[in-house]
Amino acid sequence: MNRVRSSNVGYPRIGEKREWKKALEQFWAGKLEKKAFLQQIEEIRLSSLQKQKEQGIDLIPVGDFSLYDHVLDTAVMFGLVPTRFEYSGGKVSLETYFDIARGTNGAVASEMTKWFNTNYHYIVPELNGVVPALVENRPLQFYKEAKQKLDIDGKPVILGPVTFVKLSKGYEASEFKTIVNQFVPLYAAILRELQEEGVNWVQIDEPILAKTISEEELAVFNDVYQQLHRAAPNVKVILQTYFESIDHYEEVISLPVQGIGLDFVHDHGQNLTALKTYGFPKDKVLAAGIIDGRNIWRANLDEKYSLLEEIAEVVSKDRLIVQPSSSLLHVPITVKNEETLDELLKEALSFADEKLEETVILAKGLQDGKETIQNEIAASTKAIQALNHSASRNHTQVQEAIQNLNTYRAEREAAFHVRQEVQEEMFQLPLLPTTTIGSFPQTQEVRKQRLNWRKGELTDAKYEEYIKAEIKKWIEIQEELGLDVLVHGEFERTDMVEYFGEKLAGFQFTQFGWVQSYGSRCVKPPLIYGDVSYQEPMTVKETEYAQSLTTKPVKGMLTGPITILNWSFVRDDISRYEVANQIALALRKEVETLEENGICMIQVDEPAIREGLPLKQEKWESYLNAAVYAFKLATTSVQNETQIHTHMCYSDFKEIIDAITALDADVISIETSRSHGELIHAFEENTYSKGIGLGVYDIHSPRVPTLEEITRNIDRALQVLNPKLFWINPDCGLKTRGMDETVAALAVMVEAAEQTRERLLAKTE
Known part of the structure; x- marks a missing residue:
């Protein structure tokens, strides 16, 4: 029997102490030559891959790294450069790439907007009648790099064609299917080249499936993936969704791919219910997103293991992959560098590296039995309970006020x-x-x-x-x-959030808890870890x-x-709405x-x-x-x-x-x-x-x-x-x-x- 595998959906780009950001800004300022810049960036990228290898991740994502934004990466891979940047075809230069993102004296930058309901921003692709062409196979390049330099048989990550077009602008809704079909041969070419290189698994991200989609859009999905399967039948594709449950469960799991990635953290239990109700195909693997890819709290390994056991009642262990619920792009890199945090709080945190450790632990436990990870389960339970029982989460006055909200006037x-x-x-x-x-x-x-x-x-x-x-x-x-x-x-x-977080009880700030917001702009969201209370003006x-x-x-x-709530990492032991009311x-x-x-x-x-x-x-x-x-x-x-x-x-x-x-x-x-x-x-x-x-x-x-x-x-x-x-x-x-x-x-x-x-x-x- 094949063993239970661990996987990662995506890893932060910025480096443990924002080395990526510093290199980018030095290059933009003309203080770092192009060759030296690319060398520094390669070192950051390879270091991240090596770390995942050492942690024991079986399916390591390659191609998830970006110099600015992964949606922009996809656009330039297809030569989608707005006409105002005077692009003449062929591989898009590094300079043009950054011009699209940042603008020039004579050309305004492309629009930027939020990536689904996260605090990450992506560059909106502009289609506007431009005919796409495959000008470089980025996933193949990153796969070869990982293979040659680190002996990693990576899992190339690609933003899927349907999501890519849905996130783009410059076309009418009636043209949607036609536009998507322009990209299908290009994706097919990418997959064929990956197949020829001997790539085993490919992750195609289609997070648009977590939104409300129409029957017509669902039909487009079916048509697209039928074509891609015919083009490269020997490449095993994981169709990856995240951030929510999928509405059309039966139709999605029937698509001609070899794996389905589902979020079992932010699905409100709906993916699990669908899995139990409708089952899962015997010829596919399930990439189960068990570890929260968007928040920074240590996983309760006992609860997560129980969830995996429920999933394993439907999907045999040899067809299960354990992974985070989404890319770890949305969390800081490691707790280890946080030297000033109170130990009780630090023990209850889990950033990207710690989340991968949790992933590997759960995969091992599911494979070899719960008794083999009892020490890790006990440690996670102890850390979580210590924080839950602390004075910071048991502020009597705050909790009494929340229980008696009806005594507060909420109308002028x-x-x-x-x-x-x-x-x-x-x-x-x-x-x-x-x-x-x-x-x-x-x-x-x-x-x-x-x-x-x-x-x-x-x-x-x-x-x-x-x-x-x-x-x-x-x-x-x-x-x-x-x-x-x-x-x-x-x-x-x-x-505007940090200032108030520093003055209210229940907030904490990290030294290196940076996450990418857009481009080289990184933010350090506060941690709402305890009951929020007013201390002084x-x-x-x-x-x-x-x-x-x-x-x-x-x-x-x-x-x-609500802004303080949405721009912070929020405790997960009570509802977000209760936290919002505490802040209010x-x-x-x-x-x-x-x-x-x-x-x-x-x-x-x-x-x-x-x-x-x-x-x-x-x-x-x-x-x-x-x-x-x-x-x-x-x-x-x-x-x-x-x-x-x-x-x-x-x-x-x-x-x-x-x-x-x-x-x-x-x-x-x-x-x-x-x-x-x-x-x-x-x-x-x-x-x-x-x-x-x-x-x-x-x-x-x-x-x-x-x-x-x-x-x-x-x-x-x-x-x-x-x-x-x-x-x-x-x-x-x-x-x-x-x-x-x-x-x-x-x-x-x-x-x-x-x-x-x-x-x-x-x-x-």
Whole structure:
């Protein structure tokens, strides 16, 4: 009998201490020659493969590595280069590859968006009538490299044709099948060449199967994989899904492939139910995603082993592959480097390397018997129980508050139209009031002073003095510009989630817990490991000081509960919604404290509400209801006079407009820089009756917008929105911009608002 095999779906690219990021940025800056850069990158790639080999992984993925993004890799493999980059055919150069991702002086970068419901971003392929061609076989190259240099018989990983086309843009929905069929011969050629090289297993990722797909799309899947099987019948294909259950289980397991990869972590039990109900083909292997590929907690090996036993009742052990639920791209690399963490917490963590160890342990246990891994099972149980029984997860006041949520008001005292009248009287703002989203430029000097303070080279008093000076400078600048509602600038903050996580109980931060967000941009999400509770005021001191410098209103600035939740690694022993409500109650105290200290405009930002939507549409309602409740729990205890603002990023606004309305914020601002016209069109079809600011200029570009551009954007919005409810603002925070361009752009914005205001008032006289 063949033994139970272990596999990995994908490995992080960045290196244990972000060596990959450093090499990329040195190359982009011209400080590292191309040859030396490629050599460093190869060393990182081979080191990752060697590590997986030493850990005992049987099926090691090759081709999952990327210099920027795996979707972009797939696009350039097929010569899909937007015409603006002047590509003339053949293998796409390294320079053109990076130009597509980052843009040039004369050509804008390709669009970037979220990879399913993760915090990773991919580059959106642009089809637009371009005929694809196979210009290089990347999977074959990476397979040969692993074989020749490390004697690893790797498992090439390819993004599947149906998912690739679904994630692309530049074609009509009616063309979908035709477009997919353009790629099938190219994928067939890749598989044939892999077959000729003697490749045993190939992983083709089709995560689109975890979303709601139509019968027509399912038929396309069947047609595609019939063709691929005929083209290379001797290559064993694992059709890999992840992030959710698959709806069309019977049809998917019947596709002409030799293996099916299913997620048994994020499937809400549905994949397991389908497996037990409908069985599994005797001629296929099941790659069972048992270890959580998206969170950082140690697996309960006893529970995971029991799950494997349930699966093994349906699928014989010789046809089982044990693996993580998805690529480990979404977690940091290793816990071993975390030297400052409390040992109790550290023992309960599992990053990529530790997850592969867990995978190998479970495969061994299933093969040789549970008794052979009893020590490992006992160690995992002990570590998990120690954290669960710790004081950090048993905060009596927090848990009592959650049990008695019905005692907290989660609705504003009065309806919006009543609050609006009170607030108009209170603030006396002009028509089309002007403001900004919150942050002002975080210059190199600001970052340097913060770093010196964190290192202990600057005293608390000196640092506070510096922050106050920055606040004062920018309050004066805002007043000179003529803005109507001011902000303090957020100079004391590094990151909009990290700042609050450092001040709330229940959060912890790592030294090297980096994950890739996009390109070379890596983030270090906080760990929500315990009950979240309020400890002391977090934003009052800076906001109150700013308000003391001006007679104009200054907004308090907070990050909302759902954004904090979605941008963190969240404990998995209680529901995510309970964690969101814990965060909301803590923020509620901060909102009340701001109000008590005379801050009567408070902005609670929720840019991540849309991106947290479940992949299955039928689960949207419960998620959105929970998100709305958490926001209202945080914001509704204030008086009618206090104006609650929120800010969010635009994405398919029409799909969640009811939820946005239900937030009951007095004013919402929406990032619209790359889709202003689309968003305006959404308001032509949907009425919004509260205060709203659609970003009137793009803060992602260093260029200063013209008066005509901003005026045009304002006028377009006023065709569908009530001028009495419309605010004028940039489309996002100004943290990444330079001082001169920021001041110049805001001056144009204020002038455009004043001119439009005068025109509107003249019409009413």
